[in-house]
Amino acid sequence: MKSYKAKEVVSILKRDGWYLTKTTGSHHHFKHPTKPGKVTVPYRTESEDIKIATLKSILKQAMIDLKEV
Structure with a gap:
């Protein structure tokens, strides 16, 4: 995953x-x-990478399918 x-x-x-x-x-x-x-x-800086596990959690909470991203 990217x-x-x-x-x-x-x-x-x-x-x-x-x-x-x-x-x-x-x-x-x-x-x-x-x-x-x-x-x-989490938004410390615009260019900071979001950890994969955190990204998956954010998308799950937002009810956004990972395939849509």
Whole structure:
């Protein structure tokens, strides 16, 4: 699986309809108008790679199929 930068993960979420609700330290919190829950993305710098396990967890929480990415 390809690694993704924090900026790319945020872009994937926004394309799916997620929007930023708040930022706490280095974490960005997103909500969706129709999907339940929230998704948190660690965002220390735009160019930082998100770990594969963290990416899978983010996509699972966002109900985004890995094949869609």
